[in-house]
Amino acid sequence: MQLLDGKLLSENIKAELAAEVDQLIKDGKKVPHLVAVLVGDNPASEVYVSNKIRSCEQIGFRSTLIRRNADVAQGDLLKIVHDLNNDPEVDGFIVQLPLPKHINEEKITLAIDPKKDVDGFHPVNFGRMAQGLPAFLPATPYGILEILRRHNIETAGKHCVVVGRSNIVGTPISILLSRKGYPGDCTVTLTHSRTQDLPAEVRRADIVVAAIGIPNFIKGDWVKEGAVVIDVGINRIADSSKKSGFKLVGDVDFDAVAPKCSFITPVPGGVGAMTVTALLMNTMKATQKEIYS
Numbered sequence: 001m002q003l004l005d006g007k008l009l010s011e012n013i014k015a016e017l018a019a020e021v022d023q024l025i026k027d028g029k030k031v032p033h034l035v036a037v038l039v040g041d042n043p044a045s046e047v048y049v050s051n052k053i054r055s056c057e058q059i060g061f062r063s064t065l066i067r068r069n070a071d072v073a074q075g076d077l078l079k080i081v082h083d084l085n086n087d088p089e090v091d092g093f094i095v096q097l098p099l100p101k102h103i104n105e106e107k108i109t110l111a112i113d114p115k116k117d118v119d120g121f122h123p124v125n126f127g128r129m130a131q132g133l134p135a136f137l138p139a140t141p142y143g144i145l146e147i148l149r150r151h152n153i154e155t156a157g158k159h160c161v162v163v164g165r166s167n168i169v170g171t172p173i174s175i176l177l178s179r180k181g182y183p184g185d186c187t188v189t190l191t192h193s194r195t196q197d198l199p200a201e202v203r204r205a206d207i208v209v210a211a212i213g214i215p216n217f218i219k220g221d222w223v224k225e226g227a228v229v230i231d232v233g234i235n236r237i238a239d240s241s242k243k244s245g246f247k248l249v250g251d252v253d254f255d256a257v258a259p260k261c262s263f264i265t266p267v268p269g270g271v272g273a274m275t276v277t278a279l280l281m282n283t284m285k286a287t288q289k290e291i292y293s
């Protein structure tokens with residue numbers, strides 16, 4: 001069994017991006033500029049956004065944080081989005097979700113120019129992805145593809161079982177792994193809460209992607225010998241031995257599943273460690289006009 005170390009991979013990719021930034025500076029070009037819009041004081045969002053800003057600083061990207069109180073009017077937020085769409089100094093931006101209840105998240109997402117949508121949440125990017133056209137990919141699926149690619153894990157003809165059908169992980173990764181080319185060409189089964197006999201489906205998998213959000217959900221006897229297991233879950237469970245009172249576990253019962261795998265991502269330090277890096281890769285692509293000319 002080999003651990004797929006997302007933290008190490010993430011550090012390596014960040015070093016590559018930092019070298020690209022150095023080259024841009026040498027060539028007299030502008031460095032990538034990411035803007036994050038943060039509304040309210042959701043503690044998890046605070047942590048995510050500060051990680052994004054810190055990672056930008058680490059690799060020499062320019063970053064800007066725009067903060068608004070939780071009672072910001074939807075119209076004011078739309079105005080911020082329109083201004084960012086039209087600001088030539090901004091390569092890409094994100095509006096951190098969730099937004100307060102009085103704001104329609106769909107309306108905000110639709111207002112973002114797909115050319116600057118480095119989260120890959122706009123339906124234009126989703127549609128382009130589904131058709132195999134160049135697109136900004138959402139961070140978690142993009143991170144998973146990079147983990148597979150950079151470990152040369154074979155995917156062609158493999159049976160991949162995705163557990164969970166969310167718009168930002170399960171559904172897009174099922175499309176991406178079934179696309180032509182590497183890493184793809186899988187035969188994909190997308191499973192969810194209404195799937196009959198889920199253990200039997202997972203047992204057929206050469207590659208399992210667990211993205212259901214339930215701690216330790218995938219059991220040892222559900223996984224075929226030699227399978228590749230990608231655990232997307234980040235779940236807090238009580239642990240009195242920790243100072244914080246909790247520990248993070250994935251959607252996979254790691255201790256029971258890991259001995260059966262050829263490769264497995266740990267939690268923490270697996271897929272989660274790659275998500276901010278995927279956002280940085282998208283921002284570099286936005287700057288270089290790799291997706292849209």
Ligand code: GUN
Binds near residue numbers: 095097119139
């Ligand atoms: N909230 C949780 N994850 C994300 C993300 O990747 N992007 C945005 N914009 N909000 C989030």
